[in-house]
Amino acid sequence: MLEVGTKAPQFTLSDKDGITVSLSDFLGKKVVLYFYPKDNTPGCSRQACAFAKNYEGFKRKDVVVIGVSKDSVASHQKFAEKYDLPFILLSDPERQAIEAYGVWQEKKNYGKVSMGVVRSTYIIDEQGMIEKVMPKVKPDTNAEEILAYLG
Numbered sequence: 727m728l729e730v731g732t733k734a735p736q737f738t739l740s741d742k743d744g745i746t747v748s749l750s751d752f753l754g755k756k757v758v759l760y761f762y763p764k765d766n767t768p769g770c771s772r773q774a775c776a777f778a779k780n781y782e783g784f785k786r787k788d789v790v791v792i793g794v795s796k797d798s799v800a801s802h803q804k805f806a807e808k809y810d811l812p813f814i815l816l817s818d819p820e821r822q823a824i825e826a827y828g829v830w831q832e833k834k835n836y837g838k839v840s841m842g843v844v845r846s847t848y849i850i851d852e853q854g855m856i857e858k859v860m861p862k863v864k865p866d867t868n869a870e871e872i873l874a875y876l877g
Contacts, residue, residue: 727828727846727861734759734850735826739794739816742802747792747816749854756789757850758872760863761829763843765797765805773845773865774811780869781812787876794818795843847872 728735734757738748749757760777762770777784777791784791791813797805802815816823824830824843833842847868849858858875860868 727859728848728856730856730859732856734848734854734856735823737818737823737826739818739823740799741817742799742806742815744799747814749850752790752850753854754852756787756852756857756876758784758789758791758847759794759827759850760792760845760847760868761794761824761827761843762845762865764795765801766808769845769865770795771805771809773863773868774805775809776866776869777813778809778811780873783873784813787873789876790814792816794823796821796824849875 734749736749738746741747762773764770774793794816796819797817798819799817802817806815818824821830829844829846830841831844833840845863847860847863848856851857
C-alpha cells in the first residue's frame with residue numbers, strides 16, 4: 727500500500743463505455759479511488775451500491791468517485807446498468823493501477839492462498855497527493871466512512 731503524503735501514481739484506463747480516463751483529468755478535485763475484486767460478487771455489489779446511495783453526498787462535496795477492478799469494459803457496463811451506478815468504473819485487466827497502488831496482494835480464502843485485489847480505498851487530494859489510505863475496507867460501510875471523514 728502507498729503512504730499518505732506521497733504522489734498518487736498516474737494511470738490511464740478505459741471506463742465502462744470504453745472512454746479513456748486518466749487520474750490527471752481530475753487535478754483540482756478530490757478523488758475517492760476504490761479498488762475491488764470483481765463485478766457482480768456479493769461484497770463488491772454491496773460496496774458499489776453503498777457508493778451509489780451516497781453519491782449525491784460526494785457530488786455536493788465536489789468529490790469524484792472512481793471504482794477500479796480487473797474486470798472488462800463489457801463487465802463494468804453490465805454491472806453499472808444492473809445497479810444503476812452513477813460513478814466512474816475503470817477496467818484494469820493488465821493491473822496497471824492495481825499494482826501501482828499496491829492492492830494486488832496475497833489473499834487467504836478458506837485456507838487457500840491466491841493473489842488478488844484487496845478491497846482498498848485511497849483519497850487523493852486536489853494536488854494529486856494521497857491524503858488517506860484505507861486498507862481492507864468493509865463493503866457496507868466504506869462509502870459512509872469516507873463521507874464522514876470528508877466532513
